[in-house]
Amino acid sequence: xxxxxxxxxSLSVQEGRISILNCDYTNxxxxxxxxxxxxPAEGPTFLISISSIKDKNEDGRFTVFLNKSAxxxxxHIVPSQPGDSAVYFCAASANNAGNMLTFGGGTRLMVxx
Amino acid sequence: DTGVxxxxxxxxxxxxxxxxxxxDPISEHNRLYWYRQTLGQGPEFLTYFxxxxxxxxxxxxxxxxxxxxxxxxxxxxEIQRTEQGDSAMYLCASSFRGTTSTDTQYFGxxxxxTVL
Numbered sequence: 001x002x003x004x005x006x007x008x009x010s011l012s013v014q015e016g017r018i019s020i021l022n023c024d025y026t027n028x029x030x031x032x033x034x035x036x037x038x039x040p041a042e043g044p045t046f047l048i049s050i051s052s053i054k055d056k057n058e059d060g061r062f063t064v065f066l067n068k069s070a071x072x073x074x075x076h077i078v079p080s081q082p083g084d085s086a087v088y089f090c091a092a093s094a095n096n097a098g099n100m101l102t103f104g105g106g107t108r109l110m111v112x113x
Numbered sequence: 114d115t116g117v118x119x120x121x122x123x124x125x126x127x128x129x130x131x132x133x134x135x136x137d138p139i140s141e142h143n144r145l146y147w148y149r150q151t152l153g154q155g156p157e158f159l160t161y162f163x164x165x166x167x168x169x170x171x172x173x174x175x176x177x178x179x180x181x182x183x184x185x186x187x188x189x190x191e192i193q194r195t196e197q198g199d200s201a202m203y204l205c206a207s208s209f210r211g212t213t214s215t216d217t218q219y220f221g222x223x224x225x226x227t228v229l
Binding site for chain 2: 004031032034036041042043044045046049051089091093095098099100101102103104105106
């Protein structure tokens with residue numbers, strides 16, 4: 001069973017606009033959530049994270065929102081830039097499970113100039 | 114560059130051969146993780162170490178797979194008698210687990226394995 005799901009395989013956004021990437025999870029034991037960005041033939045690059053005790057975390061153009069009751073998180077990128085075009089993975093971990101990451105299937109973001 | 118490094122970056126082998134991959138974590142990190150990623154999927158957890166102790170193994174890690182981290186520094190992942198289904202990107206990540214309950218994992222560039 002997929003414990004972390006990214007239901008949109010792709011997203012296309014105009015440069016300068018907001019990109020919103022969504023992620024849903026089912027395991028209520030998850031207490032730490034991360035977003036990674038991945039270019040082809042490279043490993044995932046850490047972007048931003050959020051602990052389950054918070055509902056928002058911001059870092060520059062990137063903001064992650066967590067809705068625990070809905071088991072949903074989202075990544076907002078404002079303003080979007082062409083260099084943001086990549087595959088974005090949502091990941092979750094549980095402190096009582098060694099913090100191993102469970103990933104979603106990824107969303108390919110394309111930012112058009 | 115003090116990031117996670119992995120060698121080789123690419124490996125092509127014939128079915129039935131053994132292969133070994135190496136991961137060098139960020140120097141002060143005490144945890145090291147191995148993941149596998151196939152095309153169109155997110156990475157899947159294989160195993161992890163805290164220092165030199167292997168603490169968890171996924172059911173994906175069949176008995177043909179073995180991982181070591183002999184001195185709590187670099188790690189190796191060996192696959193014996195490779196099969197075509199082993200073709201994937203093998204990713205290594207490291208993190209520092211201190212007194213907080215969360216730790217952020219940083220990934221290496223991966224080793225792409227192709228089994229012919």
